[in-house]
Amino acid sequence: MTVDHLLAWFLGLGGKLHPAVEVAYSDADGHHLRARAELDLSLPIVYCPRGVTLSADDVLTDPCWPQPFKSEFEQSSPEVLVRFLLMKEHGRGSASKWWPYLSTLPKPDQLDTPLWFTHDDKLWLGATNIEAAVPERERLWQGELSAGVALLRDAAVDLAPFTWTMYKWAATILSSRCFPKSVPASSGRDSDALIGQSSPVLCPVLDLANHSPSARVLWIIDDDGYTLSTTDHRSRPGEQIFNNYGPKGNEEPLPVLLGYGFTLARNSADAFALSLPPPDSPGRRWAPGAFLALGQTPPVDVVSSYFGKGRPSRERRALDFYLHDRGGVPGPVLDTLGLAVANERELKTMQSPHAREAVSLERMRTQADSQLRTALVQRRKRMQLADARLPIRPSNGRQVHALRYRDSQRNILDTHLLLLSERLSHRARTMRIITLGRILTSAPEPLRANLRAVMRNAAGTRSPLRLKDKGLQDVVFALFICLVWMTFDPAASDTGFDSDASGSSSDSSSTESLRSLLHAWRRLVSSAYCSPPNWFGAGSSLPCRGVNCFCQPGPEMSPVEHRPWQIPVPEEEDAEDKRNADTAYAIVQRASLLGGSNSVFRDERWTKGFLRWALGVWRAEAVVMPASILDQHGRHTREAVPRDRPGDTESAEEEEEEVERGLFLEADEDAEERKTVDAEQPPRKRQKAEDED
DSSP: OOHHHHHHHHHHTTOEEOTTEEEEEETTTEEEEEESSOOOTTSOSEEEEGGGOEEHHHHHTOTTSOHHHHHHHTTTOHHHHHHHHHHHHHHHGGGSTTHHHHTTSOOGGGOOSGGGOOHHHHGGGTTSHHHHHHHHHHHHHHHHHHHHHHHHHHTTOOOTTOOHHHHHHHHHHHHHHEEESOOOTTOOSSGGGTTTOSSEEEOTTGGGSOBOTTOOEEEEEOSSEEEEEEOOTTOOTTOEEOBOOOSOOSSSSSOHHHHHSOOOTTOTTOEEEEEEOOTTSTTOSOOTHHHHHTTOOOOTTHHHHHTTSSEEOSSSSOEEEEEESSSOSOHHHHHHHHHHHOOHHHHHHHTSTTGGGOGGGHHHHHHHHHHHHHHHHHHHHHHHHHHTTSOSSOOSHHHHHHHHHHHHHHHHHHHHHHHHHHHHHHHHHTTOEEEHHHHHHTOOTTHHHHHHHHIIIIISOOOHHHHHHTTOHHHHHHHHHHHHHHHTOGGGGGTTTTTTTTOOTTOOHHHHHHHHHHHHHHHHHHHHSOOOTTSTTTTSSSOOOSTTOOSSOGGGSOOGGGOTTOOOOOHHHHHHHHHHHHHHHHHHHHHHHHSOTTOGGGOTTOOHHHHHHHHHHHHHHEEEEEHHHHHHTTSSOTTTSOOSSTTOOOOHHHHHHOEEEEEEOOOOTTHHHHHHHHTTSSSHHHHHHHHHO
8 A cells, every 4th residue: 555545544543644744755764754835833743543553452452362462461561462463463464454554664674673684784783782682682572472472372363474574573663663652741742751661552654753853842642642743943845844752872772773773973862882780690799688688878879870770671680871972981880880899898888878978999999990991992892803894885774874883882982991091090190009010119118128038039039020920919919918017007116117117318209109108008908907817916806897807716706697798708719818828928938037137027927817818908909900001100011120031021912901900009088087986995005006107
């Protein structure tokens, strides 16, 4: 049938079309609405009565459809009912009530969503989110078709119309042309309130209006039907009359390309979809439900990131977020990542009512930024590899739209990679991230001399590269943390360990800055962690403060369920810590024999327990950063660190792929205030001395 038959059928059933509007056709826009004269804006453009529409109600009120089939999809997936209705009515041909409408719909070979792309077309989607979404959507639709057919077969319904090709056709028609059944009373217009409502409806003739994000339209949806009006005085004869679906980007709950088969140039609503596993997924280290079950204050923004702004995905258990070209990384994205990378100290801090202002969460935020940047870098590189397989230029309209989508994805990725790199670079400039190379070259005395001596005499090398090759990075940082704890201990003046802590005239300004940071970091560790075992009798009276707790050794230790912030240490990590503690202890013992009588390594408090405590702090307070960013600020440039073998360099391309672990020197400006409260508990004298340090 022709469009004339469609209009005659539509008007005969009570539909209305503005007298100055006609249905036109072009290869670029297909069938669309066009003004043929000046518009009287007091009249609606299109009115579609309920009796003309196709919806789930037409299935639910028809006794020919078996009740088990209706019940299966009525509440959870009403769109499945509409798709089966489309297939059945299309199979009836001219006997169908809706045949004048169905006969004018695009045929399967005329559809342009990615589910209908050829192999050559799909190349232009390589390494994009839609490339992965297409098979996911096909699996979902095939499952719906199989479930529906099984229920109809049980009721002896003719299954001839219900094929995979026709189900895919019906699902595509519905996703590209449907309207919501109703709209909230507070919204008498188009846009957000209309898009995404459940129970979709097909509205003949009204669905001929193409989408424009700048169109000024007014919607009225009531019990009688659907009315579309325009408030745009700029409409001129011969111009197309547009609908407005609301802000529709290339990626959102229903991507424009995936759902409609087109893209928009210079679309301000474009976004890059990012899926994150919920923090309580199996295999994650911590569950926000533990806080809620205990009636405690949820962590930073967990309500908005986990229970609100992160949209649960229907196809998989994930939280979907969207990165836009402007506005920076959404807070809920970094909050969700932060929950995944937080250590026990940070999880405890999050329980505070003032967690948002807490400066002692910078390590967590830095790691979240770094983790997100790494993920985006990997996506960008996969796109570059796929780019190399593309032809010089697109050869059809599908490929043109896919290229526009691809360029948008690339631009958004580049924008956020630049933003995250600048933010990480700024944090690197603050000198708070200390790497293996830096502690061996720039640590203040006597830390540097003690550490270099023990590495040279007991480990046989001072080269960071060689130490890493030997698997000693964790060991070196454990020794460094122990030395920091001893060197900057306020009580160390009685033992001689801090005799040179004030520095010397030869120390550079950067070394002095590092000395100050180490003082502040040592104070934070002492306020947030239990003291190491055998340290001035600590452990008998201090409250439990978190990781690798030694304050209540043995069976008297507080049960895990009373400390929901506690992260269980995997068995393999626990075994690795034991091996590293044994190695570190052997190095200390060798250094005590090779050093002089005043060597710091002769102190009896160098125990395996002390070293395991330091390994726990290192594991918790470390960050993993792109080596290229740290190198820009002298954290580990290969020319600056001591070498055992010259010329051991790597290509610039390999350098950018590397990551570097470092110790994040967190400094909590509120630590001093908390220590004043702690000073009310014994040992009071020690706490007061630490406050004055």
